[in-house]
Amino acid sequence: MRQKYKSFAKINLFLYVTSRRKDGYHNLYSLMTQIDLCDDICIDFSQRTMSISCDHPGVPADESNIAFRAARVFYHQLKMNGREEKNGLSIEIVKKIPPGGGLGGGSSNAATVLTALNTHFKAPFSKKELMKIGLSLGADVPFFIFGRPAIAKGVGEKLEKAPNLKSCYIVLCDPGVAASTARVYKNIDFNLTSEQKYTINPGLNVPLRGQGFDLRGRMHNDLEESACRLYPEIKETKEEMELLLQQRVCMTGSGSSLFALFSERTAAKKGCEMLLEKWAGSKRKVFLSSFN
Numbered sequence: 459m460r461q462k463y464k465s466f467a468k469i470n471l472f473l474y475v476t477s478r479r480k481d482g483y484h485n486l487y488s489l490m491t492q493i494d495l496c497d498d499i500c501i502d503f504s505q506r507t508m509s510i511s512c513d514h515p516g517v518p519a520d521e522s523n524i525a526f527r528a529a530r531v532f533y534h535q536l537k538m539n540g541r542e543e544k545n546g547l548s549i550e551i552v553k554k555i556p557p558g559g560g561l562g563g564g565s566s567n568a569a570t571v572l573t574a575l576n577t578h579f580k581a582p583f584s585k586k587e588l589m590k591i592g593l594s595l596g597a598d599v600p601f602f603i604f605g606r607p608a609i610a611k612g613v614g615e616k617l618e619k620a621p622n623l624k625s626c627y628i629v630l631c632d633p634g635v636a637a638s639t640a641r642v643y644k645n646i647d648f649n650l651t652s653e654q655k656y657t658i659n660p661g662l663n664v665p666l667r668g669q670g671f672d673l674r675g676r677m678h679n680d681l682e683e684s685a686c687r688l689y690p691e692i693k694e695t696k697e698e699m700e701l702l703l704q705q706r707v708c709m710t711g712s713g714s715s716l717f718a719l720f721s722e723r724t725a726a727k728k729g730c731e732m733l734l735e736k737w738a739g740s741k742r743k744v745f746l747s748s749f750n
């Protein structure tokens with residue numbers, strides 16, 4: 459039985475790093491939303507063995523793939539619950555989300571596989587339990603299982619429903635360099651983020667009177683300075699993007715992707731076309747996306 463799934467990317471509309479923890483991880487305060495850029499995943503539950511394939515050369519097509527590890531950990535938990543099931547399945551991933559782009563591509567793939575397996579076996583785990591299983595794979599995985607815009611705290615596992623967001627069109631750019639999440643967190647200069655840490659006020663407490671929350675003035679990322687020091691391509695791309703679009707540009711997650719928000723599709727499309735034209739032949743990739 460073959461089933462197709464869409465595995466969506468995310469952006470961090472704002473991301474504040476509030477402290478470094480004893481376990482080496484960092485506590486966050488972040489507003490996250492899924493966007494319509496997605497990978498395609500096909501799962502065949504009728505196989506006798508477990509296998510994975512992926513069309514992207516930068517993504518492992520073996521048991522180290524996070525989607526494969528998600529399937530393995532799911533069957534393990536099922537067994538711990540006293541249910542021994544045949545664990546054959548094949549996972550086929552068609553990548554459209556740039557890997558190492560701060561768009562949570564791997565985490566989203568893992569969440570898609572966990573959710574698909576849970577549905578296939580008629581919900582042996584509650585959503586909360588599935589999110590806990592997801593956290594053992596990566597800090598971003600619970601968000602994709604949560605499945606709606608969220609305020610993330612802790613290492614990203616404490617999730618609350620976000621206020622009603624105003625839908626936006628996004629000009630998204632992959633500067634052509636993959637950023638290592640671990641390196642970016644390790645390289646944070648807390649002297650540079652401290653002021654922001656103590657003045658976090660994204661204004662989410664403002665009453666909305668039926669309107670969606672407009673985030674364009676609230677975009678922020680405490681990881682940006684660290685990522686730009688490690689990967690100068692990010693800084694260069696951001697500066698050019700701001701100049702060409704005449705819009706505020708922010709990095710998502712631990713980088714490397716950058717985004718600008720637009721309320722009108724025509725303006726976003728025009729911006730996208732301009733970047734595509736200016737950067738034709740370069741390693742930078744440009745996407746028109748949205749969230750609502």
Ligand SMILES: C[C@](O)(CO)[C@H](O)COP(=O)(O)OP(=O)(O)OC[C@H]1O[C@@H](n2ccc(N)nc2=O)[C@H](O)[C@@H]1O
Binds near residue numbers: 485565595643711
């Ligand atoms: C940057 C974000 O994408 C923002 O949503 C996430 O914080 C990253 O989540 P992720 O890619 O799922 O991260 P993981 O795979 O769990 O962790 C990779 C590495 O990033 C660092 N890490 C990750 C999350 C976090 N809150 N603090 C950290 O310091 C740790 O060194 C960890 O070894």
Ligand SMILES: Nc1ncnc2c1ncn2[C@@H]1O[C@H](COP(=O)(O)OP(=O)(O)OP(=O)(O)O)[C@@H](O)[C@H]1O
Binds near residue numbers: 639712
């Ligand atoms: N299914 C997968 N999809 C993407 N990358 C994967 C996958 N499995 C393993 N990886 C490895 O994980 C690395 C990070 O990829 P990913 O797309 O998750 O990064 P990211 O978007 O920066 O993640 P995050 O925002 O969660 O930090 C890749 O360089 C790749 O080698």
